[in-house]
Every structure is written in structure tokens, then in C-alpha cells.
Amino acid sequence: MKVSTQLFNKQQVERFSKLNEDIQSLQNRISSGKNIIQASDDPIGAVELSGLQQVKERFNQYSRNADNAINRLTIADNALQAITNLIIRAKELTIQAANDTFGAQDREALALELTEMKEEMLSTANSADSSGAFIFGGYHTGTQPFEKNSKGVIEYKGDRGTNSVAVSETRNVGTTLDGGSVFMSVKSDESVAPMFNVLEDIINSIRTAAGSVVEAKATGKATLKIENGNPGNFSFTLADNVSTANISVDLPSTDLSGVVSAINSSGLNINATLSGNTITLEDSKNGPITIKDLQVEGIDKSEKEPKSFLTFDAIDGAGNSLGVPQVLYDKNQTIQNRLNDITKVLEHIANQKAIIGARTNSLDRQRELIAQRTIAVEKDMSDISDADLAALVTELQGQITGLQASQQAFVKISNLSLFQFLR
Template sequence: MRVSTNQMFMQSSTYMARNESDLNEQVAYLSSGKKVLTAKDDAVSYGTLTGYKDELSNIDQFRRNIVQAENRNSLIEGSFSSAQDILNQVKTTFIQANNGSMSDDDRAALGEQLKQNLKQILDIANARDETGGYVFGGYQIDKQPFLLQPDNSVVYQGDDGIRELKISKSVEVPLNQSGNEAFLKADNPIGDFVGVYNTNNSGVSVNRAVITDRGNYVDGSNYTFDFTDVNNDGNLELSVTDNGGVNLTTIDPYVAGQTVAFNGMEVNIDGTPLPGDQLELAPQEDVSVFQTIKDAIDWVSRTGTITNTEQHAVDYGHILSDINASLNHISTRQGEAGINLQLIDSQSNFHADNELLMEQGRSVIEDLDFATAVTQFEQSKVALQAAQQTYATLQGLSLFNYI
């Protein structure tokens, strides 16, 4: 077979180009530290590697969400802790005010202290997060949720929205608590109603008033309890009427402490009523923390001679019960934030373990064995140098060298 000079040049050039390409690939592997750069390196491994990288990217996003969720729930937990401290101060002050030896000036000073406590807890309820949004406003993050009125009542401007953030593919955690749930919905210690005392000469008080049968209960109605001695025989008679004056039940004789049942309700009254005593029950399932403090302020701020000491004592007992209910409620809300923080911590640990597994899998497929890669690089370099020398020798060949 006859080999032309041109064919020899072409073969040498092709061989040299191939070796130079191999060397460039080795340089790319060494500079990146990776052995799989594109699908052509290993199609199956490249697909698996893409899955590992997607999972690691998700973990990174979830970790950023975890930081945000942890900050918000830590803020909420701290807010409720501070609110508990203030409510304990309210309770201490209120108990202190129940002292018959105190003057009007003394009570006025305690009333001012309670007003400061109200403002303090209002500041907590209007807390902002790191972005400037209101924590307890529901979805209304740009509107101040609670407004103090001149009469010390508080108006809520937020809603019941709960903003959540995904901290894993299947786990979401709340970033806030609505102000309605946080500060306005403590459980009513009496039950489902609140007592309104029209005439109370005996000092009786509603101890328990609950709905036991929703099917027979008439929603929204007020009920009036009248205690009389119609027969003038020393036996009390109790009649219960609704808003329209319709008699619902009559108990004759009424025995102090007995349970009064009607229209799917059960009511227990403490104390021994006197003829002429009258009270009403108004539906109210929840107790507002702010209203409780306002009631305490109003009770403490009364001046002059108390004309109805029995009712004054009853009011004191109800307000103290509401303060305790508010404390329990705030503690429960704080506990919910604590549970969220535990969930966040657990999920953070899960992501750390999963990230380690994903990194190990990715490393096995992608990370370069530098010892082997350097050896291959040196071999490719030697091959290229040999090809270059061969090409240079061929370029120098000429028949004139043999004449």
C-alpha cells in the first residue's frame, strides 16, 4: 500500500487533535473537582445526580424558611411570656385593692397602675416582626390590630388569618397567631354565659351556666331569673323567662345550690337568694383579656361609699376568675408557640440528616478522584507531546535530505 505524505500529515494532525481534546477534558475535570460534568460523561449517573442536587436545593430553601418561622414563633412565645408577667402584676394589684382600709386616693393610685398595665399588654398585642408587619393582626399585617379607646376598652381591627410557611414538603408551620384568638378568646370560667345582676341583696353569684343540649337551646336569647316569695310562706320561688317574657320554667320551692335545667341549659347559683333578687344570663363563651383588665380598672377606681357591698364582692370574684382565665389562656397560646418551635427544631434536625445523606450520594457520583485524574492527565499530556513531536518530525521530512 502506498502512503502519501498528505495522508501521514492528516493522520498525525487528527491524532494530535484528539489527544489535545482529551487533555482539555482532563483539565476541566481537575479545575472543577468533578468527574461528571455533562450527561455524556455518564447519562445514568447524571440523572441521579440531578435528583440529588434538586433535593439539596429544596433543603436549602426549607432551611431559610425554618429561620424565618423560628424567628416569628420565638417572638410570639416571648410576647406571651411578657403578657403573663403583666397579667400577674394585674392580679397582684387587683387583690391588693380588695382591702377595706384603703382610701380613695390609694385605690386611684392602683387604678393608674392597672391602666399602665393595660397599655403595656396593648404594646405586646401590637408587636411587629423583623419585616415591620404586625404579628397579631392576622392577614392585616400593615394595620395596627388593637386600638385603645378613651373608656379603656380595646377595639380589634385585624382578622383571623393564619399565615403559614412550608418547612418541608409536607409540613407547614404558622408564622403568626390572630389577635382574636390570642387576646380575645379566653374560656369563660362560668361556661357559656355571663351574669348580669339587676338586683342582688343577698350576694348570690352565677357559678356555672352551660349549654348541655344544643338541639334544645335557643341561640342568642337572654334569660331572666326572678326570686320571689309569692305565698309569703318563707319558701323561695324561681321563675325563668326569655327575652319576650315567656316563662320557661318555675321552681317552687327553690333550694339554694340546686341545678336549674331548661332549654338545653344547666345553671348553678352560689349563695342563698333573697326575695326580690333578679339576675340575667347573657350568652358569652369567651373572655377578652383587655376587657378583663378594663373591668379591674373600673372596679378599683370606684370611689366613695359602696352602696351594695354584696354585689361589689360578687363583681370582685368574677373579675378575679376572669384574670385567672386570661392567665391560663395566655399560657396555652405560649405553649402553642413552643410546640411550633419544637416542630421547627425537629424538622431542622431531619433536614440536617437528610442533607448529609444527599451529600454523600452526590459525592460518590460527582466528586473527582484527584489521584486517578492527575495520572490520566499526565498520560494525556505525554500522548499529546508524543503526537506533537511526531508531527514536527513529519514536517521536516524531505527527499532532499537523502540526495
């Protein structure tokens, strides 16, 4: 086969160009530290690297989700801690208000402070994160969850949904607590009530405490009147100097004869007589007469203006009043009964905080797991994409040496012509 000088030169130039391209590629890989600059460098490795990059991005998203969830749960936890502090302060004020040395003016000052605390609780219940999303609104994160209606009653405008984020391929974690469960569902022994109502009940109890007693007492003789604004069953504890009896009577109207009959059949040393709407109680041994623990059917919370109550007045033998009439409200109206409500609220908040704490701890563990998985993926990516610099430098030196040798050979071969020989 005959090879012309022109063809030989062309082939050598193409060869030198290819060697320069290889050298340039090696230099790029060395300078970048990467084994794959473009997909053509290693098609199979490039595909694997692309898949691992997607996995890494997914893990990064899980990590960001966990961070956001912890931030929102922290806001919720701080809000509940603020509520806890408010309730503890409310308990302190309630204990103060139960002191008999406090007058109406003193109790009114306590009630005013509690009114401000109720407003503070409302503001805390409407807490939002840095993006303006409400924490306790359920799925309605853009709507203020708690508002006062035209009557001043606080209503929940959210729903019972719980926002959640994915923190792994198979797991979602809630980032909030719905306000209905947190603020509107405080369980007591017999009912479920909003947390705001507990403060309202305390305020009502404190304001009515100055005009009432927990236990009405007289010696020998007294009158008893019943204000029946909530027709239904009335029950109370009546005691003489020896025994105690529970009096329970249905009062569908103003007729008090059933009360008189119940007292006279109770076995106590107390005799009851009815004159008009007034019951006269007389101890046969001129001993003490005591009434307490009034419970009126249908009253399950403190009222701003009680409609059903007993008025007990100690009198002398001639029927003259011996002091100020004593008013006895339903047990749910008394300040002492509010302390139990406060305990229930604190227990309820502690349970909600426990839920937040459990989720936060779980998210912390999940973040650590995500970090470990991310490190493993990055190692696999490094094994595929990171260059072996020592090997590349050795290969580069070999390529450069080969190029130089080829160029020198080309020069020598190019000089082997007939003209050179004749010369």
C-alpha cells in the first residue's frame, strides 16, 4: 500500500490532536478533582452518579422538613409553656381570692388581672411561625384560629387537622397540634370545656365570692329562702350538732313543701316549717345548724350572675335577724371548686407538651439517621466521581511523554525524503 506524504502528515496531525485532547481531559480531571466531567467520560458511572444525586437531594429535603417541623413544634411548645405560666399565676390569684380577709375591692382587682390574662391566652393561642402560618389552626394555617363572637365568647375557627411533613420514605410527622384539642377540650370529671371558660369561671367565682359563703351557719334557729332560677333538682348538705344529711328535692316550681318534708324526714334534730316562700329551721336542742355543698341541676360552671341560690339567715327566738343574710351558691360557683379546674388544665397542657416533646425527640433521632444516610450516599458518589490524582498524574506524564516522542519521530520521518538523501 502506498502512503503519500500528504496523507502521512494528515494522519500525524490528527494523532497529535487526539493526544492533546486526551492530555487536556486529564488536566481538567486533575484540576477539578473529579473523575467524570461530562457523561461521555464514564456513561455508566454518570448514570449511577445521577441516581445517587437524586437520593441525596431527597435526603436533604427530609432534613429540611425535620428542621421546619422542629421549629414549628418549638413555637407550639413555647406557647404552651406561656399558657402554663398563666394558669399557675391564675392558681395563685384564686388561692388569694379564697382568703376571707379579701373584700370586694380586693377581689375585683384580682378579677381584672385574670381578665387581662384571658386576653393574653387568646393572643398566645393565635401564635404563628415566621411565615405567618398559624400553629394551632389545623389545616387552616392562613386563618386566625381563635376569635371572639359578638357576645365576647371565644370560638375556634380552625379544624381538627394536623399538618405533617415527610421525614423518610415511609414516615410523616405532625408539625402542629390542632387548637380544638389543645384549647377547647379540657376534660374534667364530668365534662369537656374550653380552656378559656376555666379562666372565665374563675373570674365569675371571684366576683361573686364577696357576696356569698361556702358554708352557712346559725345557732338554734334560722330562715331559709330558695331562689329557683334553674328549675330542677336541688341538693345540699344539712347538719346539726350530731348528724349530717343530704337533702335532695326536685323543685320544678316555687313550691318548697318538698324541701320541708325532706328536712323533717332526714332524722336530724332540725324541724322545718313553711310560711309563704320562707322555710324556718329550728334545732330542738338549740345546737348549730349548718348548710353547705349546694348543687343545682343544670349548673356545671360558674355564672356571671347566679340565678339559683340559698339565702340563710340566723334569727333569734322572736324571728329577728342576728346578722347579715348568708348566700350559698352552687358548688360550681365557689372559688374552691376552681382549684380543681386549674389542676385539670395544667394536666391537660402537660399532656399536650408531652406530645410535642415526643415528636421533637423523634425528629432529632430522625435527623441523625438522615445525616448518616447522607454521608453514606456521599461516599458512594465520591467513589464514582472523585479522581485518583496520583493515577491521573502518572497517566498525564505518560501521555505527555508519548506526545513528545511522537512529535520527535514525526520530525525525523518527515526529513527522510529523496531530496534529503541526494543532498
